[in-house]
Amino acid sequence: MRALDISEVVEQTGLRPSTLRYYEEIGLIKSIGRQGLRRQFAPQTLMQLSLITLGKSAGFSLDEIAGMFGEDGQPDLSREDLRTRADDLDKQIHDLTVLSKALRHVANCSAPSHIECPKFQKLLRVAKRPKKR
Amino acid sequence: MRALDISEVVEQTGLRPSTLRYYEEIGLIKSIGRQGLRRQFAPQTLMQLSLITLGKSAGFSLDEIAGMFGEDGQPDLSREDLRTRADDLDKQIHDLTVLSKALRHVANCSAPSHIECPKFQKLLRVAKRPKKR
DNA sequence: ACTTGACCTCAAGTTAACTTGAATTTGTAT
DNA sequence: ATACAAATTCAAGTTAACTTGAGGTCAAGT
Structure with missing residues (x-):
């Protein structure tokens, strides 16, 4: 090549x-x-x-x-690291999923203002604290 | 209050x-x-x-x-906008899911180097072009 | 021989999202 | 009345991730 x-x-x-x-x-x-x-x-x-x-x-x-690449330019992460990264991602995926669903719900919701919609309320409870990352 | x-x-x-x-x-x-x-x-x-x-x-x-808040500080997005945002998020979720799964697979994969693992190959195909956002 | 276009270097500029620090003001506790 | 902790402002600094621009090089085409 x-x-x-x-x-x-x-x-x-x-x-x-x-x-x-x-x-x-x-x-x-x-x-x-x-x-x-x-x-x-x-x-x-x-x-x-x-x-x-x-x-x-x-x-x-x-x-x-x-930090994820070795000297040769090939990915270089321990299995342990990989799992940790995957766990992080899953958490992020979870949050995004909640957000996406909430947005879709609100888009179809008939509550007079978003604030009064219970699903929206729940969304706010999910968003409590900033991440460490 | x-x-x-x-x-x-x-x-x-x-x-x-x-x-x-x-x-x-x-x-x-x-x-x-x-x-x-x-x-x-x-x-x-x-x-x-x-x-x-x-x-x-x-x-x-x-x-x-x-841009998502109105003058009153309350969320202010058209239903159309909300769906568009949700669609964006879903795409992002999808990509992250692929990545997470790939990481987990690689963590358990017995291929001598990650590059030789077919799942890993597939992952690379998913990551083609940067987003517009 | 000369122009062109694609590359190069290196320093400086840019944007987003904050943080830091110095000098000042104020509400509460002694 | 005084001290102190907790606010305040405002300008300047910081970090990440690039981009821009000026000035230079080089191989290829005319």
């Missing part, structure tokens, strides 16, 4: 060149060498970027994400 | 005083008056803050959240 120009990576990931350079600068990804001035990326990097994007959408910081 | 001191709001929400002042500064919440120098908050504001916290955890920006 041949190395990829930055433009190809941009093409395939939808990220901007400046973002890729930034990611490299902070050590999140690595380029495999240069062709003249130009960075060359390993095809591997594409999957890494997929994971990074996914991780971000799950609310992880770049720093946290960086 | 009597008005609340900032310290009581802090107590009940877990937010910091500086955060509350900041929220007021950007018009996200309002204080109902002053006792000397001191802001007084309506009890109503507590529920508003619950919603703000919940909204944040769902990935909304303070700006977006501000």
